Amino acid sequence: MSVRWAIRVGLLIPAAALAALAIPRLETGLLLEKAFPATAYIETNTPLPEASYREVAHILADASAGDPETLLLQAEAAINAGASPATIIPDVKRALAKSPSSARGWIILASLWTNTDPAKAAKALTQAFNLAPREYYLMLPTMLVGAPLWHDLPDGVRTGLISDARLLAEDEQRRGQLRLLMARPAGADLVVRAFAGRPEALRQLNRDLAREKLGL
């Protein structure tokens, strides 16, 4: 009798375990589906209206607490929607504690610490840079967050930022991103540093930007 029950339970346990794993993933997956394609735009640094960020943050607020990557996506949307850093920092820290290899997550944390603790922000950004020094879709966020932290960053990260800024400035397809960088605190300084020793190239860039702005 007990052998039969052991077999019954033994056969059902895998199905129960799979269901226990699948249900929260199904719920979070449906929320991600609802938020798509805004989530893809966020991950590729495509600017969205504030209302879109608010909607994504609202939808993903019900995602499973066990899914750190969705939590980070929700946090980024909330930041862009204007949420207070103090309310988001604990969630970002908890998410990174479960998925420490998320370079984007470290950039988000760095951006949240920039005004209150620049030294810690610089460490977080350094972590992100070490995890993904050549990740295409992280170059712009790294520069945007790194520019105001310049004086707290180690040499290796500074060298990387200068190199990325130069690449950005020389890519005419990414002029919108360059303007975004230059509009941010210390962003223009970073671009100037990228052209150190090449004043004529910097002047040419200025002329090009002015012409584009005037539609010439």
Place this chain on the structure above:
Amino acid sequence: MKTSLRLSPRYGVGEPAAFLEQSAFWLFVATLAWAPFPLGSNRPWSWALLTLLVACSWALWCGSIWRKPERAGFLLDGLRGPAILAALAMAWAIVQVAPFFPSSWLNLLWQSTAALTGEKVASTISIAPWRSTTEVMKLASYVMAAGLARVFARSRGGAYRLLDAMIVIGALYAAYAFALTLIGQSQFELFYGVAMPQTVHEFPGPFVNRNNFATYEGLTAICAGSRLVAKIWSHIDAAHGMRVRALSLLHYLAGKGAVWLVATLLAFSAVIMTGSRAGNLATWFATFALLFIGFGLVSRQKRKGLAIGLIACVIAAGLGLLAVNGATLAGRLDDMAGTTDTTRLLLWDAALKMIQHAPVTGWGLGTYQLVYPLYATASMHFFMDKAHNDFLEFMAGFGLPAAILWWGALLWLAVLCAQGIFIRRRHRVLPAIALGATILVAIHSIFDFSLQMPAIALMYAAILGVGVAQAFPAIHPLESP
């Protein structure tokens, strides 16, 4: 197809058991039919749903044997070896996400994270335990699917019923792909309302990527083509004289065999239409491997002439399909000669470095996308989420010992199927299909990531389950017609 309701030897007693077993079977077939539709089930919600459906089907089958659960013992008959290997590999997958290792044993990232955030960290071998747990869930669901297929295919009738269902499903998706191309739509656009005109002409069917659809239809082609050739052989072998054989063949193809003929033509056409180079290589290689094995078998029976004639017809049909549908494939083969695309080499190089730095423990299943940036040597304008080589990616995530255990289990099952081709006197087409499917997915895995598409992995698991179930000589009296 026979319409008997009996799928397999009855384990339970009475109508409820039979009803539950029927329900489990049809839910499984419905799951196989649904799986490709939501973009190959390669989204978090759809692979989770697939897992739930497989688990429900399994639970229904458990219900059918509730009164006599000891009947489930047959599941491991002849399979203890591969079952042990797979169980050890799965045990390691669970160890990778278990949070009981001290931080000092693990990747330094955990320690630095704890120091920076002040939070209690997960401290697992996998650097992304949620992702790895998801991959374990998927792998377990495929094992469960293979087990279910073995259950349903324990009788010859049940085996053919499940196989025929997969053939019909695959053929319908091939027709669906043609329909989508005719109306200029892609499945992605149907789901999200975002136009992707460049993919419409790539013939991806219900998938996003044409290479994945090529693998899916390649599996269908192997199933349908083998079924067709086996049936044709049984008809022409029984007849005497060229004229009678030809008439018998035509009579079959115009009658009962029409379904298999249409399915075969649709599936092979779909593979060619995708223009997938690796998909075509894998499919045609597997096809010719099976033809070669079949030729070897009939040579022993002194039917060489007939076999050569049949193979010639198959080759002629294949060339005809290539001539009609092969423009895209020809173009892509021409492109291959002129391109210097090194993206795959970069991905493979990164995977090799990952293996080098964590050869025993691995980085955690499903973590390639997160680890790749550490080893990237160039900035690429894509999300590099797959290594485009399932072998390398699996080793990088799982670690070498566990990967070898898992592949050892699959290889063992494939060898059992190969043995079955030679041991069985009848219905050897079933283990042959499983062997052909294994060859196909193994070759395609060198260049791409089709087995990471849940719809394809599920179909392969089902085919393998059917093949293994029928790889052993029939010993149960209830298995006879």
